[in-house]
Each structure stands twice: as C-alpha cells, then as structure tokens.
Amino acid sequence: MVLFSEDHIQETKRRGRIEVICGSMFSGKTEELIRRLKRAKFAKQRVEIFKPAIDTRYSEADVVSHDSHSIASTPIDSSASILLFTSEIDVVGIDEAQFFDSGLIDVCNQLANNGIRVIIAGLDMDFRGIPFGPMPGLCAIADEVSKVHAICVKCGQLASFSHRTVKNDKQVLLGETEEYEPLCRECYQQAIQADQKENGH
Numbered sequence: 400m401v402l403f404s405e406d407h408i409q410e411t412k413r414r415g416r417i418e419v420i421c422g423s424m425f426s427g428k429t430e431e432l433i434r435r436l437k438r439a440k441f442a443k444q445r446v447e448i449f450k451p452a453i454d455t456r457y458s459e460a461d462v463v464s465h466d467s468h469s470i471a472s473t474p475i476d477s478s479a480s481i482l483l484f485t486s487e488i489d490v491v492g493i494d495e496a497q498f499f500d501s502g503l504i505d506v507c508n509q510l511a512n513n514g515i516r517v518i519i520a521g522l523d524m525d526f527r528g529i530p531f532g533p534m535p536g537l538c539a540i541a542d543e544v545s546k547v548h549a550i551c552v553k554c555g556q557l558a559s560f561s562h563r564t565v566k567n568d569k570q571v572l573l574g575e576t577e578e579y580e581p582l583c584r585e586c587y588q589q590a591i592q593a594d595q596k597e598n599g600h
C-alpha cells in the first residue's frame with residue numbers, strides 16, 4: 400500500500416491531478432498538506448498556497464498546523480481568486496477547503512486540466528456530522544483521497560468526528576481544543592445524546 404503521497408512517480412511527474420486530504424479536526428490534514436508542499440518545493444516545483452481569509456486562528460497569512468508547523472500562504476475570499484495567481488505554477492495547495500464556495504470544485508478541475516497538481520485539505524464533516532461545503536464534491540472529482548484520523552479523546556480509537564463542546568448552532572465557528580474534541584463514532588453518538596439531554600430534547 401502507498402501511504403500518503405510517497406508514490407514518487409506521481410509526486411514528481413508534472414501532470415495535472417487532484418489530491419484531497421480529509422478527516423476530522425486534529426487528524427493531521429494540515430501537517431500532511433504542508434509535508435507534501437514542502438517536498439514539492441524541494442523538487443524545485445513552483446508552489447502557490449491558499450487559505451480562506453476568514454481563517455485567522457493562528458495567523459493572518461500562514462497555514463499553521465495544531466503542532467505549529469507552518470508555510471506561507473495567500474488568504475483569499477473567493478475560490479475564483481485562485482485562478483488569478485496560478486499562471487506558471489506547478490503545484491497548488493489549499494487548506495480549510497470546507498470554508499470555500501462551491502466554485503472551488505470547478506476551479507480545481509480547471510487547474511488539474513491545465514497540468515497543475517492540486518492538493519486540498521479540509522474537514523469532510525461539520526460538527527453535526529454533515530458533509531461540509533465543497534468537500535464532498537472535491538472528493539468526487541479527486542484522483543486520490545486520503546482520509547486521515549485523529550485519536551478519540553475519550554477512548555483512544557481512531558476519530559472521524561469533530562464534536563463541538565460549546566453551545567453554538569452556526570456551521571462556521573472557528574476554534575480549537577476549547578471548542579472542539581475529536582471523537583470516534585461511538586463516543587460521538589454518546590456525546591450528542593448527552594448534549595440533547597442537557598438541552599431538554
């Protein structure tokens with residue numbers, strides 16, 4: 400089995416493709432994105448990295464992992480802006496893709512069709528367990544999808560769910576360990592039931 404992007408032929412071939420890294424919060428999506436992008440830079444490929452401008456958690460401009468790995472990026476408001484920055488580029492990285500508009504799917508297809516390697520990281524599900532923004536569409540058009548997992552903070556199994564630990568119903572709520580915890584399916588179900596009980600449902 401090829402683990403992540405260690406398929407050296409695909410990694411260094413200058414051919415358009417779409418790679419999606421998805422999973423819950425704390426699953427290592429950003430670390431894996433940064434790892435692939437740094438390797439592309441070592442290979443002297445021209446790399447451009449984007450993140451949604453609303454994601455100001457750790458830095459206005461850099462893409463930063465929970466473990467403080469970072470790489471410089473361009474914050475943008477709309478997926479269409481990506482096309483303005485990507486002439487003469489070999490590799491495009493996109494973090495927090497769940498926050499982008501649905502136009503991102505077409506933008507990524509256009510980039511890959513023009514020979515660019517596109518690497519996208521994003522949350523596949525929101526705190527309710529519902530597919531998040533353009534992520535399901537991006538998984539559908541991807542050449543390769545890597546689902547990564549955090550460790551369930553309750554039982555130590557693999558976690559696929561991001562449980563929100565504060566009362567807020569909005570889909571978008573920036574946060575970290577104060578607001579979210581990664582849980583496995585079983586512990587997530589239990590947590591949701593406990594939340595409902597607490598709210599009188």
Ligand SMILES: Nc1ncnc2c1ncn2[C@@H]1O[C@H](COP(=O)(O)OP(=O)(O)O)[C@@H](O)[C@H]1O
Nearest residue numbers: 423424425426427428429430464465466549550
């Ligand atoms: N419960 C957890 N399971 C796994 N990693 C965790 C957990 N809590 C904190 N971390 C940290 O989060 C890092 C991954 O951060 P990051 O790549 O930013 O994840 P993501 O982008 O998926 O939220 C791990 O290397 C680890 O240091």
Ligand SMILES: Cc1cn([C@H]2C[C@H](O)[C@@H](COP(=O)(O)O)O2)c(=O)[nH]c1=O
Nearest residue numbers: 423424425525526561570571572573574
């Ligand atoms: C589940 C969920 C998360 N968010 C926010 C919280 C964080 O700011 C990001 C996810 O970052 P990570 O790199 O994956 O840790 O998304 C949200 O707005 N809504 C949600 O339902």
Ligand SMILES: [Zn+2]
Nearest residue numbers: 551554583586
């Ligand atoms: Zn668990």
